[in-house]
Structures are given as structure tokens and as C-alpha cells.
Amino acid sequence: MKSIWGDDCNDFKPERWIEKGGTIKHEPSYKFSVFGAGPRTCIRKQMDFTQMKIVAATIIRNYHIEVIQQSDHVPEGSMVSHVKIGFKIKVCRRP
């Protein structure tokens, strides 16, 4: 939503999650509500974030990823966030 994330909310910009100093940017749970918020927040949230960072670091270290088709990221209504028409990328193993 533009009202929450700004005009570039549909752009693929992973750097939006990184502070200028290189640390991970904190977003309040009521803004980034994937794991819920308040007293019923997902109890696995911290572990899930750690797991996602391990997976992302492993992929980025071993593969080069190129965006083939930048499209509007219309979200699919689901328990987990995914894109309705997909997100085309080309994946090549790093030498």
C-alpha cells in the first residue's frame, strides 16, 4: 500500500530493508504485519527471520539473480505473501 510504504511500494528494492550503515532496518509489527502484532504475535518470528537471512545469504553468495520482468506486484490473498502473476528472474550459479 502506497499509504504505508510510499510511491515506490511496487518496485523491487531490497535495499529498502537496509539502513545506511548496513544493518537491517526495523519496521514496527503494526506496519509490517506478516507475523501479526501485539500479544498474539507469531512466537517463531525471530527464528523465521534468522532462517530467512540464512537462506537469502546462501542464495546471494552462490547465485546471481537478474530480474527479467519488472511488473506490478499485485498481492495474492493468502496466509503467506506471494505475487499474483509471479516475478520472473534469471538465476545463474556464481563462478
Ligand code: HEM
Ligand atoms: C514464515 C513463516 C510464518 C509466518 C508468516 C507466521 C505468521 C503468523 C501469524 C500471522 C500469526 C497470528 C498472529 C495473530 O494471531 O495475530 C502466527 C501465530 C503463531 N505462530 Fe506463526 N508464522 C510463521 C511460522 C511459524 C512457525 C514455523 C511456528 C512454529 C514452529 C509458528 C508458531 C506460531 C504460533 C504458536 C502462533 C500463535 C501465537 C499465539 O496465538 O499466541 N509460526 N504466526
